Amino acid sequence: MLLEWLDTVLQGVLLGGLYAMFAMGLALIWGVMRLVNLAHGDFILLGAYAALVLAESTGLHPLAAAPLVIAVLALGGYWLQRGVLNATLGKGLLPPLLVTFGLSIVIQNLLLEGFSADSKALRAETLTTASLRLGESIAVGWFPLGVFVAALVLVLALQLLFSRTALGREMRAASDDPETVQLMGVDQRHTYALAMALALALMALAGVLLGMRTSFSPTDGPAYLLFAFEAVVIGGLGSFWGTFAGGILLGVAQTVGFRIDPGWGLLFGHLVFLAVLLIRPQGLFPRTR
Amino acid sequence: MNRLPGCVPWPEEFARRYRELGYWEGSTLFEALVRSERRSPHKLAVVDGARRCSYAELRETTEALAAGFLAHGLRPGDRVVFQLANSLELIAAFFALTRAGAIPIMALPAHRGTEITGRYQNLTCARRGCLAPRGARFRPADRRRRAARRDRERRGAARVHGNRSETAGDRGVKLLETRGLTAFYGDFQALFGIDFDLAPGEIVAVIGANGAGKSTFLRAVAGLNAAPREAIRFEGEPVGGLPAHRLAARGISLVPEGRRLFPSLSVEENLLLGAATLRRGGWNLERVYALFPRLGERRRAAPTQLSGGEQQMAAIGRALMGNPRLLLCDEVSLGLAPRVVKSIYDALPGLVREGLSLVVVEQDIGIALGVAHRVVCLQHGRVALAGAAGGLTREAISRAYFGI
Numbered sequence: 001m002l003l004e005w006l007d008t009v010l011q012g013v014l015l016g017g018l019y020a021m022f023a024m025g026l027a028l029i030w031g032v033m034r035l036v037n038l039a040h041g042d043f044i045l046l047g048a049y050a051a052l053v054l055a056e057s058t059g060l061h062p063l064a065a066a067p068l069v070i071a072v073l074a075l076g077g078y079w080l081q082r083g084v085l086n087a088t089l090g091k092g093l094l095p096p097l098l099v100t101f102g103l104s105i106v107i108q109n110l111l112l113e114g115f116s117a118d119s120k121a122l123r124a125e126t127l128t129t130a131s132l133r134l135g136e137s138i139a140v141g142w143f144p145l146g147v148f149v150a151a152l153v154l155v156l157a158l159q160l161l162f163s164r165t166a167l168g169r170e171m172r173a174a175s176d177d178p179e180t181v182q183l184m185g186v187d188q189r190h191t192y193a194l195a196m197a198l199a200l201a202l203m204a205l206a207g208v209l210l211g212m213r214t215s216f217s218p219t220d221g222p223a224y225l226l227f228a229f230e231a232v233v234i235g236g237l238g239s240f241w242g243t244f245a246g247g248i249l250l251g252v253a254q255t256v257g258f259r260i261d262p263g264w265g266l267l268f269g270h271l272v273f274l275a276v277l278l279i280r281p282q283g284l285f286p287r288t289r
Numbered sequence: 290m291n292r293l294p295g296c297v298p299w300p301e302e303f304a305r306r307y308r309e310l311g312y313w314e315g316s317t318l319f320e321a322l323v324r325s326e327r328r329s330p331h332k333l334a335v336v337d338g339a340r341r342c343s344y345a346e347l348r349e350t351t352e353a354l355a356a357g358f359l360a361h362g363l364r365p366g367d368r369v370v371f372q373l374a375n376s377l378e379l380i381a382a383f384f385a386l387t388r389a390g391a392i393p394i395m396a397l398p399a400h401r402g403t404e405i406t407g408r409y410q411n412l413t414c415a416r417r418g419c420l421a422p423r424g425a426r427f428r429p430a431d432r433r434r435r436a437a438r439r440d441r442e443r444r445g446a447a448r449v450h451g452n453r454s455e456t457a458g459d460r461g462v463k464l465l466e467t468r469g470l471t472a473f474y475g476d477f478q479a480l481f482g483i484d485f486d487l488a489p490g491e492i493v494a495v496i497g498a499n500g501a502g503k504s505t506f507l508r509a510v511a512g513l514n515a516a517p518r519e520a521i522r523f524e525g526e527p528v529g530g531l532p533a534h535r536l537a538a539r540g541i542s543l544v545p546e547g548r549r550l551f552p553s554l555s556v557e558e559n560l561l562l563g564a565a566t567l568r569r570g571g572w573n574l575e576r577v578y579a580l581f582p583r584l585g586e587r588r589r590a591a592p593t594q595l596s597g598g599e600q601q602m603a604a605i606g607r608a609l610m611g612n613p614r615l616l617l618c619d620e621v622s623l624g625l626a627p628r629v630v631k632s633i634y635d636a637l638p639g640l641v642r643e644g645l646s647l648v649v650v651e652q653d654i655g656i657a658l659g660v661a662h663r664v665v666c667l668q669h670g671r672v673a674l675a676g677a678a679g680g681l682t683r684e685a686i687s688r689a690y691f692g693i
Contacts, residue, residue, distance in 0.1 A: 169562050173551040180549040182533035183511060183542065185566030185611060 007138045008259045009252055014140065016251025017148030018213065020244045021206040022224055023231035024154060025199035027243040030232065032171045032195040033089060035096045039104040040228055041221030042111075043200060047073055047207020048216050049111055052120055062122040062212055070204040077200030081193040089192070090178065104221060111218035122211035147209050154202065155244045162240075171195055230273040236283020245284055249276075319388040322348055337377040338547035338623065347381065354385035365390030372396040374623065375499050375652045463522070464489045464646050465510065465615055470520040470529070472502070472509045472670075479505040481670040487615070492637065492647040494661035494678070496654055498690055502670040503650040504546050507617045510648070511543035512536040523615070537566045542613035546620050546650075548604040550592035556603050557588040563610030570612025571643070577606040580636055598629035605633065609640070616640070618649045622656055634660050654686060668692050 022044060029037050037043075047069055054065040088095035128143040162168035173181045174188040181188050210216060210224070227250060235246030250269050257268025276283065316324075322344065325334070330345035342350070363369070369391050373379040379395070386393035465487040472480040480502045487493055495503050508514040510521060512533035521529035528536060533543075542563075550559050560577055578585030581602040592600055601621050608616055622630040630653075637647060637660060651657040657664055658678050666674040666689040674681070674689035 166561070166565065169554060169558050170565060172553050173562050176551040176553050177549055179513060179533075180545055180551070181562070182513070183537055183545065184562050184607070185534050185537035185568075186562075187532070187534045 003135070003137050005259075008255050010138065010140065011144070012252030012255030013248055014144035014148045014251070015255055016248030017144070017151040018206070018209060018247075019227050019231050019251050020151045020155065020247030021147065021202065021209065022228040023235070023243045023247050024151075024158065024240060025202040025206070026225075026228045027232045027235070027237070027240060028158070028195060028199045028202070030237065032175045033085075033096075033192050034093075034175065035085065035089065036093065036100070037199075038097060038100040038225065039107060039221070040100075040203065041223065041225035042104045042107040043073070043203045043221075044207040044210060044224050045111060045216060045218065045221050046107060047204035048122065048211035049115060049120070049207075049218075050204070051122055051208045051211055052115075055122060061127075062124055062208055063127070066205060066208045069208060070201045073204035074197040074201040078193045078197040080200075081196035082189060085196065086189045086192060104225075108218055108221060115218060117217055117219070119215040119217045120211075121215040122208065124212040128212055143212065147213070150205075150209075151244065151247070155240045158240045167191075167194065227269070230269065233283060234273060234276045236286040238283065238286045242283060242285030249284075317387050319351065319384055322351065322384055335377050335380050340377055342377055347384065350377075350381045351384040351388055354381055355388035358385060358389045358391070363389055363391055367391045368394060370394040370396055375620070376624075379499070463487065464491075464524060465648075466522045467506075467510070467520055467529075468522075470506070470509060470516060472505050472514050472516060474505075479670050480509065483667070483670075483672055485665060485672070487646055487648060489614075489646055490641055490644060491663065492641055492649065492661045493663045493665060494657035495648060495650045495665050495667060496652070496657050496686070496690070497667035497673070500669075501667040503667055504619055505670075506667065507543060507619050507648065507650055510536075511541055511617055513543070537611060537613075538568065540566075540568060540612070540614035541617065542566075542608035542611050542615070543617040544601075544604050544608045544619060544621060546623070548592075548600045550600055550603055550607070552591065552593055554592070555588065556584060556590050556592060556595065559592060559603055559607050560584075560610050563607035564612075566611035566613075568612040572609045572612050574610075577609060580609075580639075581606055596629075598625050598633070601625060601629075601633060605636075613645065615646050615648070618647065620650055620652060622651060622653050630656065654683075654690075666690060 022040075025043075026037060026040050029035050029040075050069045050072065051062050051065045054060060054068060055062050058065070084099065085096060088099050124143070128141070130142045131139045132142060132145065133139045160168075162172060170181065170186050170191050171194075173184070174186065174191045178188045181191075231246035231250050232243050233246070234249055235242030235244070249272060253272035254265045254269040258265035260268075325332075326344040326348045331343045333341055334344045334347045335342040369386050371382055371386075371393065372395075373382060383393045383395070463486050465485070467483050467485040470480055470483040470485070471478065483502075483506055485493075485506075495506060497503050505514060509516045509529075512528075512531050512535070516529035518527045518529045518531075521527070523536070523539060523541060528539065550556075551562065554562065557574065560574060564572075574588075578588070583599050584602055584606055587595060587599060592603060595603065605616075605618070605621065621633055625633075634656060637649075641647060649657065649661065658681075661678045664674075664676060664678050664681060664686070665672055666686060668689060669692065673692065674685060
């Protein structure tokens, strides 16, 4: 009995790794540009569908297709920021919300038009079914474990990028004071575009991994946006580690909910999110200064 | 909060006198504030360093302050000389005095006790029904003077056109020149044709009262305010209106008003960001720490933990890290103790010996005259006075400062 619950929590933690990956891009965009990206979930799906097209047309393994998908979306993200989103900044919270909401609708409908409403999945062969036995009744899938480790590594990398590199400094400074940072010779529009490119790279990877884990359809985006949001808010908008922790907590809550009753999984996730908002509205790891 | 029952009317004598002189525009300054508040209560009214204040907040503060003045025995019609640095308090005090029906008389931070006494003794308001020292003239005064000023401007503009070919021949002599520089905030014109020159290795102080356009001038030169391309030349090249980051890469560094350090970066990270101009030169962390030893001790601290003086040192250090040719300093003495101001200003001449040129905007005339080779006084967006720092009398500066 105890072992079964341990198993449930363990699976939840691993699912949380994927949610953390969803949430990182959102946290990055909010942190640097103070921009709430309502098309976040749809970009993730765009990554999944791009990998689908590439894998089906060339016969590549989805993971092998991932680098190209990531590169294309990152490039698209750079020019999306420079061409469209930069113009919405500095005018309050509403313009970016409206524009990304519009983008979300456009992407959903383009995906519907191109791929129909049927569920699709990325074929990853044995990679997603192999597992590691940890005992009599506990087994861990290699794939979820890999996703978890990848999320951990990416969080670490992002944290280092932000705290140790010149680009990270510029991004933090541009977030603090977009006007003054220009006086240091930094073109903040370029910095923002780089942040968006990085965020879209993360989303593309998250999309490929999502597609390998489960089936997806064009209208799933808003649900993933919600998960990402909840993870970021639970984590407290302060650091990428907070976002990671938020993703884990959300994953565990959902899995525990599913364990109690298959209809309760998502509800449990939302309840935990609401409970955190109620008890600790600043999140688990708020910004310290 | 104490609220006054209604606006205290100005003594009828003053209003009548005002009307006779033709200055009366139908309401007091405070009533104008109330109108602005009604129109747009949340619009930004005052910016003081990091502090922002909307019209509604300004009126709130003003009301409270006015009630306090009246509680302390101020009577309508009283004349009040007050001495404050350029700050939110100064503006609130000014409005509050008009609110209480008194007559505010500003003294500059640089004024000494004897000068203030002198100003006070010069006042003849009660008897003559006017609001300024003897011999003073009110500014938006007679039409003739305005017309004369317009004429001068037109002639000035013509002269600029005549000069342009000359300056092209003089290339390399001037580090910075502006000709007929204008600047706007929306419909509001802040600069009305500024002509300004700066030679390499020179320190020029720009002085002037609140709202004279000093900060706007620096912002335009640094690229934060739009400007016509030909109006600003740097190293002989037209650079007006170029984006700020490109001007920084060319060697123009602005130490902005209110320091504007990045709060989520440590002191050292702030300094390192200054090097993002990618310009080569002799500045690095060690040299900045040698110039301002306090910064070295606090390199790991967050800017919010620093004292005002240390913050200002960090802001200057950050600008120097970009290896600029031209350093623009906007009110570095603001809100700092005199000893700290001195320690900052003592560092400047050494920088100039290394080939850096400086434009310093100062409220404190004493400091400006002490450090600068030349002084330019702005008044309502125009150059009111310019000359060598040693060759200007306090009276001339006073006139240019107040326009009286």
